[in-house]
Amino acid sequence: DVQLVESGGGLVKPGGSLRLSCAASGFTFSSETMTWLRQAPGKGLEWISSITSDSIYIYYADSVKGRFTISRDDAKNSLFLQMNGLTAEDTAVYFCAREVTLYGSGTYFNAYAHWGPGSLVTVSS
Amino acid sequence: DILMTQSPSYLSASVGDRVTIPCRASQFISNFLNWYQQKPGKAPRLLIYGASNLQRGVPSRFSGNGSGTDFTLTITSLQPEDFATYYCQQSYAAPLFTFGGGTKVEI
Numbered sequence: 001d002v003q004l005v006e007s008g009g010g011l012v013k014p015g016g017s018l019r020l021s022c023a024a025s026g027f028t029f030s031s032e033t034m035t036w037l038r039q040a041p042g043k044g045l046e047w048i049s050s051i052t053s054d055s056i057y058i059y060y061a062d063s064v065k066g067r068f069t070i071s072r073d074d075a076k077n078s079l080f081l082q083m084n085g086l087t088a089e090d091t092a093v094y095f096c097a098r099e100v101t102l103y104g105s106g107t108y109f110n111a112y113a114h115w116g117p118g119s120l121v122t123v124s125s
Numbered sequence: 126d127i128l129m130t131q132s133p134s135y136l137s138a139s140v141g142d143r144v145t146i147p148c149r150a151s152q153f154i155s156n157f158l159n160w161y162q163q164k165p166g167k168a169p170r171l172l173i174y175g176a177s178n179l180q181r182g183v184p185s186r187f188s189g190n191g192s193g194t195d196f197t198l199t200i201t202s203l204q205p206e207d208f209a210t211y212y213c214q215q216s217y218a219a220p221l222f223t224f225g226g227g228t229k230v231e232i
Contacts, residue, residue, distance in 0.1 A: 035220075045161075045169065045212055045224040059220040095168055104178030110216045111159045113180065115168035 002026040002114045004096050009119030016086050016123070022079040022096030022116055030054075030074035033099040035112065036081045038092035038121075046092075049081065050099070063089075086123045093118040127151055127218050131211075131225035138203050138230055146198040146228045148213035153193055157217035160189055160198045163227075164209045173198065174216075200230075208232065 008020040022034070035050040048061045049070040058070055069082040079096050097112040128151035138144050148158065156176035161169035171180045173189035176196055186201045200207055213225040 044226045045163075045214075047220075047222050047224070050220045057220075061221065102174050102178065102180075104175040105156060107175070109157060109159070109175040109178070110219065110222070111171050111174040111180075111214075112161075112169070112222075113171050115170075117168055 002098065004098065004114055004116035006094060006096055006116045006119035009094065009121045011122045011124065012086055013125050014087055014123055017082070017084045018086065018121060020081040020083065020094055020096075020119055020121070022081075024077045024079065024096075024098070027098065027114075029072075029077040034072060034079045035097045035099055036070060036079075036094060037097055037112075038090075038094045039118075040089075040092040043092075051079070083121070086121075088123050091121060091123045093120050095119075126221055127154060127215050127223050129213055129215055129223050129225035131213060131228045133228060134226060135229050135231060137232065139232065140203055140205055142203045144200045144203050144207075144230060146200075146211050146230070148191075148196045148198070148225050150194045150196075150215055150217075154215045154217035156192045157215055158189070158191065158196045159214045159216055159222075160187075161212045161214065162207075162209045163212065169212060172211075203230070 003025045033052045050059045051070045067085040071080045095118045096116045098114040100113040130149045158176045160173040163169040177189045210227045210229045
């Protein structure tokens with residue numbers, strides 16, 4: 001079974017840093033595009049960063065560009081998110097997700113088929 | 126960026142009802158539209174991909190329809206475990222797969 005488990009969340013002061021980890025199992029991690037998303041309290045879902053296999057392509061949402069860094073360690077089946085310069089607006093549950101390609105209606109589609117349970121990051125003084 | 130709009134934000138229903146949840150894209154996305162279900166304190170769960178394809182393990186009372194800019198998720202005969210928030214997501218403009226604001230189905 002596919003499993004994703006985030007860790008590293010917690011309470012941090014404004015301007016501080018935090019590093020999230022996501023441990024993956026049950027699939028060939030090195031072959032997959034992995035993604036971080038977040039959900040602020042009572043709000044909707046926001047894509048924030050993706051990294052393709054072999055770290056060839058890395059993408060960030062404008063809201064985190066220049067402050068957050070996504071990385072992966074394929075030998076340890078792990079995904080990371082280094083978060084610097086945190087503000088109150090970064091308070092959210094952070095999810096890691098596996099992007100899969102699914103076939104239907106005669107073509108292929110991408111979707112987030114597997115998610116971790118999430119890790120809460122609270123930015124407050 | 127492609128804006129996804131879900132309205133209403135809340136929808137009242139009863140067990141056994143047929144429920145239709147709309148989603149609109151700000152521009153053409155063909156059928157690159159996914160639907161997720163999220164329960165409080167849990168991660169989202171993929172229900173439908175490619176606008177109308179049922180993800181494995183999802184009950185057949187869920188169905189999706191639409192193409193272009195207008196889409197719907199339909200739940201026939203609502204069950205108690207279906208009370209949740211439903212999000213649409215476009216997968217047309219990689220990698221920024223934007224989500225709608227969600228529709229909460231409540232009693």
